[in-house]
Amino acid sequence: LPLIPSDLLEKAVDDCVKRANRLLMKDQRARLALARHVALRGDRAGLPELLAAADQGVVEASYAISILFLVSGPYSPADPQFEELPRSRAEAHLRKAAEAGLPGAMYRLGRGLATGILVKRDEREARTWQERLEEQSRRTGDKENLGRASLELAAIALASKNPPQDDQVRLAELARQVEAAPLTAPYARWIEIRGRRLGIGWPKDEATARELAEAAQTAGGVPTIDAEYAELLAESTDPADRLKLAELLERIEPRNSALV
Numbered sequence: 001l002p003l004i005p006s007d008l009l010e011k012a013v014d015d016c017v018k019r020a021n022r023l024l025m026k027d028q029r030a031r032l033a034l035a036r037h038v039a040l041r042g043d044r045a046g047l048p049e050l051l052a053a054a055d056q057g058v059v060e061a062s063y064a065i066s067i068l069f070l071v072s073g074p075y076s077p078a079d080p081q082f083e084e085l086p087r088s089r090a091e092a093h094l095r096k097a098a099e100a101g102l103p104g105a106m107y108r109l110g111r112g113l114a115t116g117i118l119v120k121r122d123e124r125e126a127r128t129w130q131e132r133l134e135e136q137s138r139r140t141g142d143k144e145n146l147g148r149a150s151l152e153l154a155a156i157a158l159a160s161k162n163p164p165q166d167d168q169v170r171l172a173e174l175a176r177q178v179e180a181a182p183l184t185a186p187y188a189r190w191i192e193i194r195g196r197r198l199g200i201g202w203p204k205d206e207a208t209a210r211e212l213a214e215a216a217q218t219a220g221g222v223p224t225i226d227a228e229y230a231e232l233l234a235e236s237t238d239p240a241d242r243l244k245l246a247e248l249l250e251r252i253e254p255r256n257s258a259l260v
Contacts, residue, residue: 032061039068047085054093059100066094066108070118091119098129103145106133110152127156134177147181150174154191158200171201189216190224197228206232226252 032053035046047068053061069090094112097105110129112119130149137146154174157167171191179188189212195201196209213229216222226248233245 032058036060036064039064040071042068042072044068044072044085054096059097059102059105062093062100063097063102063105063108066090066097066105066118087118094118101136103133103137103142106130106136107145107148107152110149114152114156123156123160127153130156143181144183147178147184150177151184151187151191154178158191158194158198163200168201171195186222187224190222190228193225193228197232206235221252223252 032049035049035053038046039050047065050061050065050068054065065085069085069087072085094105094109098109106129109119110126110133111117113122113126113129115121130152133145134149134153137143137149151174153167154171157163157171157174160167175188175191178184178191192202193209193212193216196203196205196212198204209228210232213225213232216225217229230245230248230252233241233248236242
């Protein structure tokens, strides 16, 4: 089916927002849902409603405020449609939602602490939040968030030059938890490939890592696996591998996104 042009889609969403504003102004839950929807589009028009709800203890509103900070444009006093949202306020609301046990907020805070997005980078605290999410998700049977937390914990361990022994012992278990969730399943193989390439969690075995990476190429591109395969090819002196590397780099699109 042909895609709906983005300008027509935005117009349709705006029409729905206007109608909802007229019909649902007396329904607080509907107004909050509308404000959250508008915020996720990067529009700060719903910020006052979200701030009011957050002040009343609605943790979903606090989480939406932190997302709004990340996806909206920079504040400009010249534009009265945008209300100022300082980074410190967005971080405070994200932490409030995470402390309340909201899975998305716990994941995003841990992710931010690992990457330095929104919050100051702190690998130790990042691990703490992902471990809390992992424990909560296992207790509630939430496979998707268990997979997301496990993937982040594995990424933290595999990025370290000298990860703790406990991390290395757990990598295979983390890979299994990642594989059990449809959203993160393709990245389970990446954990083993990188682990075997670097000798973290598995005995160092570049030949097996390469076999796994090459097998994954036929199953569809996974950015992190492509990156590991490129590293393996770059370390080779075989002219055929140099050609494979050039072809791989040519087809890999530049990405700035997170693992998931």
